[in-house]
Amino acid sequence: MKRRSDAGDDQKPKPSAYSKALGLLARREHSRRELKLKLRQGGYEGEEAGAALDRLGEQHYQDDDRFAEMLVRSRVGQGYGPMRLRAELKSHGLSDARIREVLDAAEVDWAAVASAQLRRRYGAGAAPDSGERARRAQFLLRRGFPAATVRNVTHADVDDAADEPD
Structure with missing residues (x-):
């Protein structure tokens, strides 16, 4: 009978970088950059990870x-x-x-997507005042819609500077 202290001898060997990445891809799509980061975090060296990613790309498992x-x-x-x-x-x-x-x-159709988000969040009714229109416009801007689309959908005064990346 084995004692608990001997449990370290039963540890599974670490899978190859290729196997690890393939397992990640089996769950969902990943970008090459994302897989590379996950492999590095898993303790795989850059050369082994790079070779595994190249092989996965050649086999069309990662694209x-x-x-x-x-x-x-x-x-x-x-x-x-x-x-x-x-x-x-x-x-x-x-x-x-x-x-x-x-x-x-x-x-x-980004305007349709923005309108659908407004309906989902605020219902079908129109905004009763300019403060509410501005609140709704900010909601859409935070979700990544351009100022022109937000203006068209909410009829709020939106500055085009909102489109500038930080």
Whole structure:
């Protein structure tokens, strides 16, 4: 009978970086940058992680384009605007040109998404005063909608400076 103190001998060997990354991809899509970070946090060296990511890319298990398309579909469904999506995709290491392509290919009616968010949050009624219109406009700006879209949907005075990245 083994004693508890011998339990250290029964530990499983650490899976390869490839196996670890493949397991992460089995749960959901990940960007290359995200997988690389998770592998580093898991104690995998840069060379081993890089080789694993290259292999996953060659086998089409990991694809930043597919990841970006999935993320855009998901976030649009959650009611986020294009500026929020652009920032999130940029944080995953996608180029500005690729981000533009993905957002254009999504063919989203941003005004309709913004209107749906307002209805979901505030109901179908119109804002009774300018203070309420401003509150609703700020809500949409925080969700990543451009000032022009927010102005059209809420009829509030919104400064175009809201579109400038921080």
